[in-house]
Amino acid sequence: MPYAIDDAMATALVTLYPRLVQRSPEPVKVALQRLLDEEHARRGVPDATGALNPLALTQGTLLKEEFDLSTHAHHEGWTLGALIADVKGMIHVNARHGFPAGDAMLRAVVESLRAQFPGAKVVRLQGDNFAVLLVPTSGLTVTEALREPTRSRLAADARASLPAGAEAPDFTLALLELTIEQPTHWQVLGPLVWGELERAYTLERMGNAGGLQRRRLQLGGFVPGRTEP
Numbered sequence: 001m002p003y004a005i006d007d008a009m010a011t012a013l014v015t016l017y018p019r020l021v022q023r024s025p026e027p028v029k030v031a032l033q034r035l036l037d038e039e040h041a042r043r044g045v046p047d048a049t050g051a052l053n054p055l056a057l058t059q060g061t062l063l064k065e066e067f068d069l070s071t072h073a074h075h076e077g078w079t080l081g082a083l084i085a086d087v088k089g090m091i092h093v094n095a096r097h098g099f100p101a102g103d104a105m106l107r108a109v110v111e112s113l114r115a116q117f118p119g120a121k122v123v124r125l126q127g128d129n130f131a132v133l134l135v136p137t138s139g140l141t142v143t144e145a146l147r148e149p150t151r152s153r154l155a156a157d158a159r160a161s162l163p164a165g166a167e168a169p170d171f172t173l174a175l176l177e178l179t180i181e182q183p184t185h186w187q188v189l190g191p192l193v194w195g196e197l198e199r200a201y202t203l204e205r206m207g208n209a210g211g212l213q214r215r216r217l218q219l220g221g222f223v224p225g226r227t228e229p
Contacts, residue, residue, distance in 0.1 A: 048103065050110040051124035057190045062121060066135045067186035077179040077216070080193060081134030081142030084174040084201045085113065085154060090128040097163055105169070108161035112154050123197075131197045142177050144212045174204035175212040184221035192217065 005013075005028075013031040014021050020034060021027035041053030042060040056062045067078065087093075087109065094102040106128060113122050113130060119138035123131045134140040151171055159168035178196050183189060196215055203209040 047124060049106045049124060049130075050114070051122045051130055054123060054125060054194060057123055058194050059190070061186075062123075063135070063189045063193070064186045066137055067183070067189060077181040078183050078189070079136070079177065079179045081140065082176040082178065082193075082197055082200070083113075083117070083132045083134070083142060083146060083150060084125070084172075084176070084197055084204070085109065085130050085132070085150070086126075086172040086201065086205070087128040087158075088170045088172060090169070093162070093166075093169060097166060101162060101166075105158050105161045108157050109154060112157035116150060116153055125194075125197060125201070129201065133193070142175055142212065144175060147173050147175060172201070172205055174200045174209060176200040177212060177214045179214075179216045181216065181218045182221040183219050188219065 010028045013035065014027045017031045017034050021030050024030045038055060041047070041055040044052060044056045044060055044062060047053055052062065066080075087106070090102065093105060110122055110124075110130060113132050114120070117132050117134065117138070117140055119135075120140060121133040121135055123133060125131050134142055151173055154171050155168040159166065162168075176196060178193065180189065180192060196217075200209070200213050200215075203213065
């Protein structure tokens with residue numbers, strides 16, 4: 001049966017996204033669709049490229065299982081490897097070949113990353129910027145030796161998705177090994193990981209990374225044991 005909403009609820013929905021709905025002839029429908037899209041993203045539904053939305057990392061349960069199954073999380077620290085891949089000159093790809101071709105190339109980039117790192121999680125940080133999370137259960141480890149083979153495979157797979165005669169794009173690649181000591185619970189991991197991914201990419205783009213970046217964060221989440229007087 002159809003469901004109806006009253007004027008107060010419709011107004012509340014539209015108010016959530018004022019800029020999005022301001023020119024739409026069906027503002028309630030547009031606002032409701034955006035709300036559904038965001039909830040799907042939080043629940044880990046991939047976007048059009050096949051990658052996960054950042055909301056799955058920062059507000060969803062993407063890392064819950066990884067925290068629960070990590071036997072060393074409370075002893076040696078919870079460790080995650082990451083590779084951040086950013087397409088250089090994406091605006092030129094869209095200008096020369098059209099947005100459909102650009103979208104197809106981004107899908108090829110995600111497929112390439114998933115094929116190269118089975119068991120990892122691929123998250124779309126920005127429009128043409130993707131992070132491969134080498135989570136503990138993947139059994140994969142980040143090393144500097146990954147950089148050039150990954151770059152070469154990405155260029156080849158991206159080139160194969162473009163029209164004949166198109167140049168293969170180049171990529172900015174950042175490598176990160178992140179250890180979080182004494183995390184209190186899995187909910188703290190997502191926002192911390194997202195912030196460190198952005199930091200690692202920025203340092204790489206600015207030329208200040210110096211290779212594989214290693215970061216160790218001390219949260220001090222353990223409850224101290226009782227000491228005898």
